[in-house]
Amino acid sequence: MAEALLEVKNLRTFFKTRNGTVKAVNDVSYSIYPGRTLGIVGESGSGKSVTAMSVLRLLDANGYIAGGTVTFAGQDLAKVSTQEMYHIRGNRISVIFQEPMTSLNPVFSIRRQLSEPFMIHQNMGKKEAAQKCIEMLRAVQIPNPEAVARQYPHQLSGGMRQRVMIAMA
Numbered sequence: 460m461a462e463a464l465l466e467v468k469n470l471r472t473f474f475k476t477r478n479g480t481v482k483a484v485n486d487v488s489y490s491i492y493p494g495r496t497l498g499i500v501g502e503s504g505s506g507k508s509v510t511a512m513s514v515l516r517l518l519d520a521n522g523y524i525a526g527g528t529v530t531f532a533g534q535d536l537a538k539v540s541t542q543e544m545y546h547i548r549g550n551r552i553s554v555i556f557q558e559p560m561t562s563l564n565p566v567f568s569i570r571r572q573l574s575e576p577f578m579i580h581q582n583m584g585k586k587e588a589a590q591k592c593i594e595m596l597r598a599v600q601i602p603n604p605e606a607v608a609r610q611y612p613h614q615l616s617g618g619m620r621q622r623v624m625i626a627m628a
């Protein structure tokens with residue numbers, strides 16, 4: 460079998476709260492192989508999002524990885540610098556956030572928000588990034604992507620907004 464692209468081993472992610480330590484993730488392990496999909500199912504509050512956020516090091520300020528390892532393409536993500544993490548996040552690993560209404564910025568057009576990752580992570584110019592934005596909207600089967608790119612989040616349906624988040628990832 461090919462080498463795992465992402466390997467999470469014995470991950471523990473805790474949160475410090477006024478009422479003590481919340482053990483949100485306690486000893487989770489899984490591997491994802493190139494080209495494969497892994498679904499994690501569990502009741503609300505069972506730690507699915509916290510597990511994903513641990514991988515990306517996007518935990519709330521009171522959260523911390525209390526144990527375990529996260530290996531991505533042979534690299535221990537717990538040990539890479541914040542700077543390196545900026546490079547990996549949005550470039551090699553992306554997250555599709557839930558609740559697009561709070562993740563999308565209401566005052567910027569879809570084009571502006573979808574262009575940003577291309578400009579930041581791939582050094583594209585405005586024009587090229589805008590073209591990529593249309594391409595990504597088309598890839599998630601948004602009809603009439605040119606028009607949608609000019610619109611603002613509140614002008615889209617909930618399903619379209621979620622697809623914009625997928626396009627962004």
Ligand SMILES: Nc1ncnc2c1ncn2[C@@H]1O[C@H](COP(=O)(O)OP(=O)(O)OP(=O)(O)O)[C@@H](O)[C@H]1O
Pocket residue numbers: 474475476481483501502503504505506507508509510519521522
């Ligand atoms: N900043 C925080 N401080 C304290 N506890 C937190 C914090 N963030 C998350 N938690 C707790 O971590 C646990 C796991 O939450 P998580 O968001 O991972 O659930 P989930 O499995 O993604 O649920 P859902 O299916 O509803 O999205 C919950 O009990 C939650 O209250």
Ligand SMILES: [Mg+2]
Pocket residue numbers: 507508509557
């Ligand atoms: Mg969740």
